Amino acid sequence: xxxxxxxxxxxxxxxxxxxxxxxxxxxxxxxxxxxxxxxxxxxxxxxxxxxxxxxxxxxxxxxxxxxxxxxxxxxxxxxxxxxxxxxxxxxxxxxxxxxxxxxxxxxxxxxxxxxxxxxxxxxxxxxxxxxxxxxxxxxxxxxxxxxxxxxxxxxxxxxxxxxxxxxxxxxxxxxxxxxxxxxxxxxxxxxxxxxxxxxxxxxxxxxxxxxxxxxxxxxxxxxxxxxxxxxxxxxxxxxxxxxxxxxxxxxxxxxxxxxxxxxxxxxxxxxxxxxxxxxxxxxxxxxxxxxxxxxxxxxxxxxxxxxxxxxxxxxxxxxx
Amino acid sequence: xxxxxxxxxxxxxxxxxxxxxxxxxxxxxxxxxxxxxxxxxxxxxxxxxxxxxxxxxxxxxxxxxxxxxxxxxxxxxxxxxxxxxxxxxxxxxxxxxxxxxxxxxxxxxxxxxxxxxxxxxxxxxxxxxxxxxxxxxxxxxxxxxxxxxxxxxxxxxxxxxxxxxxxxxxxxxxxxxxxxxxxxxxxxxxxxxxxxxxxxxxxxxxxxxxxxxxxxxxxxxxxxxxxxxxxxxxxxxxxxxxxxxxxxxxxxxxxxxxxxxxxxxxxxxxxxxxxxxxxxxxxxxxxxxxxxxxxxxxxxxxxxxxxxxxxxxxxxxxxxxxxxxxxxxxxxxxxxxxxxxxxxxxxxxxxxxxxxxxxxxxxxxxxxxxxxxxxxxxxxxxxxxxxxxxxxxxxxxxxxxxxxxxxxxxxxxxxxxxxxxxxxxxxxxxxxxxxxxxxxxxxxxxxxxxxxxxxxxxxxxxxxxxxxxxxxxxxxxxxxxxxxxxxxxxxxxxxxxxxxxxxxxxxxxxxxxxxxxxxxxxxxxxxxxxxxxxxxxxxxxxxxxxxxxxxxxxxxxxxxxxxxxxxxxxxxxxxxxxxxxxxxxxxxxxxxxxxxxxxxxxxxxxxxxxxxxxxxxxxxxxxxxxxxxxxxxxxxxxxxxxxxxxxxxxx
Numbered sequence: 024x025x026x027x028x029x030x031x032x033x034x035x036x037x038x039x040x041x042x043x044x045x046x047x048x049x050x051x052x053x054x055x056x057x058x059x060x061x062x063x064x065x066x067x068x069x070x071x072x073x074x075x076x077x078x079x080x081x082x083x084x085x086x087x088x089x090x091x092x093x094x095x096x097x098x099x100x101x102x103x104x105x106x107x108x109x110x111x112x113x114x115x116x117x118x119x120x121x122x123x124x125x126x127x128x129x130x131x132x133x134x135x136x137x138x139x140x141x142x143x144x145x146x147x148x149x150x151x152x153x154x155x156x157x158x159x160x161x162x163x164x165x166x167x168x169x170x171x172x173x174x175x176x177x178x179x180x181x182x183x184x185x186x187x188x189x190x191x192x193x194x195x196x197x198x199x200x201x202x203x204x205x206x207x208x209x210x211x212x213x214x215x216x217x218x219x220x221x222x223x224x225x226x227x228x229x230x231x232x233x234x235x236x237x238x239x240x241x242x243x244x245x246x247x248x249x250x251x252x253x254x255x256x257x258x259x260x261x262x263x264x265x266x267x268x269x270x271x272x273x274x275x276x277x278x279x280x281x282x283x284x285x286x287x288x289x290x291x292x293x294x295x296x297x298x299x300x301x302x303x304x305x306x307x308x309x310x311x312x313x314x315x316x317x318x319x320x321x322x323x324x325x326x327x328x329x330x331x332x333x334x335x336x337x338x339x340x341x342x343x
Numbered sequence: 344x345x346x347x348x349x350x351x352x353x354x355x356x357x358x359x360x361x362x363x364x365x366x367x368x369x370x371x372x373x374x375x376x377x378x379x380x381x382x383x384x385x386x387x388x389x390x391x392x393x394x395x396x397x398x399x400x401x402x403x404x405x406x407x408x409x410x411x412x413x414x415x416x417x418x419x420x421x422x423x424x425x426x427x428x429x430x431x432x433x434x435x436x437x438x439x440x441x442x443x444x445x446x447x448x449x450x451x452x453x454x455x456x457x458x459x460x461x462x463x464x465x466x467x468x469x470x471x472x473x474x475x476x477x478x479x480x481x482x483x484x485x486x487x488x489x490x491x492x493x494x495x496x497x498x499x500x501x502x503x504x505x506x507x508x509x510x511x512x513x514x515x516x517x518x519x520x521x522x523x524x525x526x527x528x529x530x531x532x533x534x535x536x537x538x539x540x541x542x543x544x545x546x547x548x549x550x551x552x553x554x555x556x557x558x559x560x561x562x563x564x565x566x567x568x569x570x571x572x573x574x575x576x577x578x579x580x581x582x583x584x585x586x587x588x589x590x591x592x593x594x595x596x597x598x599x600x601x602x603x604x605x606x607x608x609x610x611x612x613x614x615x616x617x618x619x620x621x622x623x624x625x626x627x628x629x630x631x632x633x634x635x636x637x638x639x640x641x642x643x644x645x646x647x648x649x650x651x652x653x654x655x656x657x658x659x660x661x662x663x664x665x666x667x668x669x670x671x672x673x674x675x676x677x678x679x680x681x682x683x684x685x686x687x688x689x690x691x692x693x694x695x696x697x698x699x700x701x702x703x704x705x706x707x708x709x710x711x712x713x714x715x716x717x718x719x720x721x722x723x724x725x726x727x728x729x730x731x732x733x734x735x736x737x738x739x740x741x742x743x744x745x746x747x748x749x750x751x752x753x754x755x756x757x758x759x760x761x762x763x764x765x766x767x768x769x770x771x772x773x774x775x776x777x778x779x780x781x782x783x784x785x786x787x788x789x790x791x792x793x794x795x796x797x798x799x800x801x802x803x804x805x806x807x808x809x810x811x812x813x814x815x816x817x818x819x820x821x822x823x824x825x826x827x828x829x830x831x832x833x834x835x836x837x838x839x840x841x842x843x844x845x846x847x848x849x850x851x852x853x854x855x856x857x858x859x860x861x862x863x864x865x866x867x868x869x870x871x872x873x874x875x876x877x878x879x880x881x882x883x884x885x886x887x888x889x890x891x892x893x894x895x896x897x898x899x900x901x902x903x904x905x906x907x908x909x910x911x912x913x914x915x916x917x918x919x920x921x922x923x924x925x926x927x928x929x930x931x932x933x934x935x936x937x938x939x940x941x942x943x944x945x946x947x948x949x950x951x952x953x954x955x956x957x958x959x960x961x962x963x964x965x966x967x968x969x970x971x972x973x974x975x976x977x978x979x980x981x982x983x984x985x986x987x988x989x990x991x992x993x994x
Contacts, residue, residue, distance in 0.1 A: 067633070071637060096620065096621075096623075096632055096633060100534070101542055101621070104407075104542060108542070110542055176748075177748040177749075178865070178867030186866060190953055191957070210866050210867055211866070212866045213857065213866070213870075216636060217858050217870075220859070220861045221862070221865065224733060224740075224865070227734070227735050312637055313637045
């Protein structure tokens, strides 16, 4: 089986864009033991923060450790299957998919935890600042509940509209709305890009909008958002997914790697364990990419040249 | 994308029975009365639900746990995956070895050899444009993936098609399977494909093959059947064996149809490139998805236009090659064919490609020079245009947001309430009655069974919600499609002008234009409706054009002789006689709309499409699978109810 996997890894990644133009021919080098870095496959997810992680890590891995980094763009759930087959080595930002950890990390043992990314994920309900300026009551869920009529749209009918994002992201909103007995209907925008399009359109017209949002996110620097206070977290308040009665927890975003990669002896393994930065760091790079349309490579290189000390810390304990 | 332009649909023109529309009207009126009397009193009863989703979850768990130990994986799926991976790997290697000069030369010379110099110029321009747009490498990855998928599709599809063409029984068995392959949204089988074949190129090839095989089978079968009985009988009377008849008579005579099957297979494969990239397909799909996540719609459109250009180039060249292969045809303009033997031409082809490739390699030319990049400029222009269009102070947004809101208020929402809140048994009864009136007893039984199955799977409400969106989208599609089709049939210049737009709409991945549509029409069901209308209208237009053009000139002449004006000829002769083709258009329109309903699930349409998306993205396989089965069932029901006396769909 492992021979098959190796061949697949080699062939599967041969087509990725790499710095040299040799396409498939260099693919045989991966998987070797010893201090040789070889090839590292990192998965980039569909939000910009993930792109920032991946390109900063890629820059250091390639320039400091001499690795060849390939990037895949597999959806959040299938990527665990990819790691378990050894086709993807690393994911740098996972929003605590605990059910998948149980299956792939604990039961099957094919994926390993690689520690915290250092970034704290926060999910919540948000409003445009101008709404709260006009009516400070809206800063709490009770205020939002009372004023549901202002959020009505043709699509939400006789309820207020709650705008959600990508159906694949972690959400409790429907359950929360039921438990708190709010007169709101969840409408999905479909993805981060279309949710941002909807938010920007609302801002341009200064209209009311209540939406699912999160940080770190580069748009937070560009527009003024106000978070709605949801009921405080108490023990067990969100254990039953159908009866969630409190705010979202803060997520310590996790790094994970395939067991095969973790045991390969590549210096990249230690680097992945060391790799850690803050919400502010990540937002800075994301803002460059999505807000200023700088290429991910350039945005990463720029941040690295401004933050040498942080990057050096990631190389600790690696003999080169 | 000429789905039906050249294959003549087998339509039996039949004068509709009097009062059929009236009967349907009575059924709908009865349902309306029941809705008013019993609104919201008969939801699908919980006692009649079988938890299929949980059963499927159990199966899925088993597969995940056993995929490394069970023989089925070790000795079967893994070998297939391996083979496909190697195939893509080598195809990619060939493209890289040829360098951009060699690839462009090869494509152009191949087009010159089989499709004529006009098409060759088009192909040359297309391949150069990949480089100019700055997506050469990605285009080649996509091309390699697509070539592999097309090769596999044809290797499976042509033999199956031949078999279906020669055996009625096999045809009957395989037709519903092909229907299922085309209706079930690709999203739905991505996760199973990943489990069986892991991520990466093999999975992407398999997902593409599932979608691209049906036209190969159908058109080949149609071609084999279309071979005149006399030719077969003559061969048989001369003592030819069944095998000799097949290879000596049926296949050569059906070659043109088979070539069209190749054409359609390529188109289908290209249209799911983006989705394949969700499971590691790479190439242009990756570029589109990541530029969307950076909100760079311009770049996403540039990358997708490479897909569209590739589609148009391959479509035109395979179509032209098919026309030339037509046995009885020897266009006078093609003098070279007379001067050189085919063998000499092929040798010249190989020599030409080799010269270009070797010269390029000797000069060290690899990928397209990156300095030439019109892509960024075009992307910038598109982005500016989008910002202008979305600006609420400019004239576009007020119109679109009004339209969108009223589409919900007057169309989508009332219809959804009508379908979900009517007693479920009344809805089934009405659908069954309409199927009987329009399509006969057999179709009635199928419709009844499948609708019941939807309820039993526990997704009645979601299915009715989806049905309401499909019906509204179909109504808009037909309105636009029939109107544009009539204009196009009457004015050839207009038809030529809209053809590239039609190709673009059918190959452009929907997610690319969803972001601007969301900004213009707000989130909810409307963006999904618009996406499906954009996708389905071209097919209806084509069917209407074919239908009207095929109206026999004699009838038109006769009408003219009686002094009918052009408008009268159109309204009283051409359209009524084209009715069967237009009915086929309705039917095809519904199927195409359903294929995109998944997109509606992505952008707030909710309902079944949402279930499928969640099934893939969160680990809820059972729910996703059930939602997909329900979409399939709904698709077949709508197909059967509207099929009427159109005997058989051409594709």
